[in-house]
Amino acid sequence: MTNVLAGVPLALTKLASASDHNAAKDRYQALLGDIDQQVAQLESKDSLLGKVRVALVLAAIVFWVASLGENGVTGAGWIGSVLFALFYVAAGINEPVRDSMKQLRRNSSVIGRLIARLDRDWDRLATLRLTSQLAEVELTDHRRDTASDLDLLGKASLFHLTSMTATMPGVRTLASWLAGPAIEATAKARSEAIDALAPLRDQRIRFYTLARQVAESTGDPDHFVDWATGETWLSKRGWLKAWSRMSLWLSIGFIAMIVAGVMLMGSPAMTRIGFGGVLAIIVINIIITTVFLGPAHQIFSIAMANRRFVDDFIELFSAADWLPKNDSSGSQEGMIAKLRRVLFDDSQTSAVVGMRDLGRVARAGSLRQSAATFLLYLPLQALTLWDVRVLNRLEQWQLKFGSETKAWFEALGELESLMSLAALKDDYPSWTRPTWVADPEQAVIRSNSIGHPLLADADRVINDVTIGPPGTLLLVTGSNMSGKSTMLRSVGLNVALAGCGAPVCADQFELASTELATSIRVSDDVSQGVSFYMAELNRLKSVVDHAREMAAMNDRVCLFLLDEILQGTNSRERQIAVVRVLDHLVQSKAIGAITTHDLELADEPAMQSAATTVHFRETIRPDAEGNEQMTFDYKMRQGVSPTTNALRLLEMVGLGEES
Structure with missing residues (x-):
């Protein structure tokens, strides 16, 4: 190679x-x-x-x-x-x-x-807000482990390289895309949408800015969806609605008696009855507000955290108005067209229509939130239970639009994710669009000039890497620090990019529908009494189980990436165990790569029949003063590594044999 x-x-x-x-x-x-x-x-x-x-x-x-x-x-x-x-x-x-x-x-x-x-300024990218949002993203244990191994979601991660998301739906969607499978049909649909959005530079920057403003100034969309799709509160308390209507008419009647008694008839008795009736209504309504309406006020804080919450999302959803009518292939059934329908175009159930309708309710509900209108709110609440009337309108909105809200925010999350990946597409025109192998039986990862996308352009070293087809694996040998683990991550990260529909950091990249399974970063767990060796075995069991699941599905292949596995046991037992694990994976029609320091592993008969062996190496030259200097070119070569460097590294840090 x-x-x-x-x-x-x-x-x-x-x-x-x-x-x-x-x-x-x-x-x-x-x-x-x-x-x-x-x-x-x-x-x-x-x-x-x-x-x-x-x-x-x-x-x-x-x-x-x-x-x-x-x-x-x-x-x-x-x-x-x-x-x-x-x-x-x-x-x-x-x-x-x-x-x-x-x-x-x-x-x-x-x-x-x-x-x-x-x-690649990771300190600036990994803000406290984004870090907190990423911690709330729910992933299966298998995908969480893979994300950790490949730096998909951490500080210096693929998420931070690709993300311009700001709202929780956007963060959640992009994170799940990155940690999810790379499925051909889904990836192609995303790619067509990204291609259409990439040239819209001014619109994208306006969208990023608005999304950030919304995320920083409004309530939680997840709580909003939970309320909108949940049960109504007031409908089970019909007496409150009945009393709200009755108190309105009683208040009008008693106030009319006061006016009549004072201005028209001069009847002190009528005036006293009017004042007494108004006072009784005020007392009753204060008691109801204090004792019974706490849950209603909690609903207000979720459904319309403030007037700005509704207005911000109206503006953000309205951004879909400038989306292209179709994707880059000209299809009107692609992701962009579907997002337009959900967010803007559908006159009956779109997000913009629903939020504008909610805005009218929010204007009534905001009387209690504004100092300018609070003096108007007080008599309305005291005489007519204004909060109950607003809540009744909210629940009517909830019955009409509640079932649609989850789709609105899912569409927003998808739009934010596509917008983020469109920036990557626009900023890296030399990165390539992957090609897909339709037949899982012929699954392969074939790349020319593949690089690690998280490395700066000046630091990235590229290689040609081929993994597969099923029944084979790539055995990567080499010295410490020579680039073996970086190569594994380069492949895994670019598979994740391909699955998102994004361009990949390579000149050519071919893959089948793929799910990743990795064992790269493993640690023991003292709290659970799990040793390092047992932790490795548990991770490998997860990888093998995942490969078997993919084989049963028969529409995708499992790509395993294993780095220096089973280090917690002696050399000979490790070789036997590694061969057995790899045999399980090969029998499950998985494809993958494994790195090792055990050069003897390449001599195992099972490895010679199934593995393509490559290596990375170091170069040691004396400097001007005669001291040995070790350098790496991070280039992958055919065959087993001819060198090792563990003892030399020991000497270089001052822990060599004493003379």
Whole structure:
């Protein structure tokens, strides 16, 4: 195996990847420059308007003072009032300026993340918010182990390289795509949508910014869906609705008696009855509010956490309006068309229609949340149980749209994920679209110039790697630190990218529908009394069981990636055990690669008949002072490794044999 594809040297392949990086970064830096210029102009305008506002207030005060007393200047008070009114006008003009500045700074933050992805700035990418959201993503134990082994979801991970998601549905969807299987039909549908979204740079940046704003300022969509799809609370308490209606009419009647008694008939008795009736209704409604309506207020905090919650999601769902009518293949039945229907197009059940309807209810419910309207809310609640009336409207909305809400937020999660992967597609045009092997019986992973996508372009070394077909495996030998584990992860990460519909870090990448099974990072568990060796066995049992499940499904292949397995036992027993594990996997029609330091493993008869053996090596040369220096080129070569370096590394760190 070589590191040359169709006569193109490794250096030129690296150059193409570096060119991708530079072109994308230059584009984003230019956008940041434009934003900085616009912000500077707005800051100057904001400063001027601020000075005008201060001057108007001070001038208004001066004129008001001048109007005081017997010798006050005639008309000075009116001039002061006019100046104060002009202050409010200036404030009204200033507010949009500040809103624009906030929006531009949000755009700047989004572009900063896009640049951080290019630079592999993991500290900037792995924010506390995203880390917390990822911790809430539910995966099976098998997929969680694979994600850990391959760096799919951790700090310096494929998730952070690909993700521009901000809402919990988006984070959950992209994480599940990355950790899920690579299925041909699903991946192709995603890829067509990504291809259509990649050129829409301005729209994507607006979407990223809005999604981030929504995620930071609104309630929890998961709690909202749980409420919308759950049971109604008020429908089981009909007496509250009945009393709400009755208290409205009684309040009108008693208030009419007060008005009649005071203004029309002059009857003290009628006035007293009216006041007594109103007071009784207020007392009853205060008791009901205090004792019974706690759950209703909890529902308000979920269904309409605030007016901004509803308005934000209306705006975010409305972003689907500018989605293309079809995907890149021209199909009107692809993912984009389906997302448009769920989020925007369907006039009866779309997310935008439902949220706009909820917005009307939220306006009524927001009376209690705003200081400006709270004084209006108090008499409405005291006399008519306003909260019950709002809750009744909420539950009518819940019955109409509740069953649709899960699909809305799932569609939002898919759209956010596609938008994220579209940025990867746009930023790395030299990465390739994978091709698919339809027949699982001929399953193979065949790649030319495959690289580790998490490494910076300048650090990435590429190789040609072939794994499969079923009945065979790739045995990777080599020295410590020579690149064996990195090669395994390169394959696994690119399979994950392919399954998402994203471009892969290779010049050519061919695969069948695939599910990953790995044993790379294994640790003991003292709390469970599990030794390292037993932990390895449990992980390998999971890998073998998964391979058997895939063989039974017969529509996909299991790709196993095993790194230095069964280190917790002696050398000869380890060789026998490894051969047995691999035999189980080969018999299950799985394909895969295993790394090892045991060069004798390649001599096992079972390995000679099933394995293609390759190796990585080190080079040791003396420096100018005669000291040995070990270097690695991370290039994969045919055959068993001719070198080992464990004792040399021991000496290099100062733990060699004492003379």
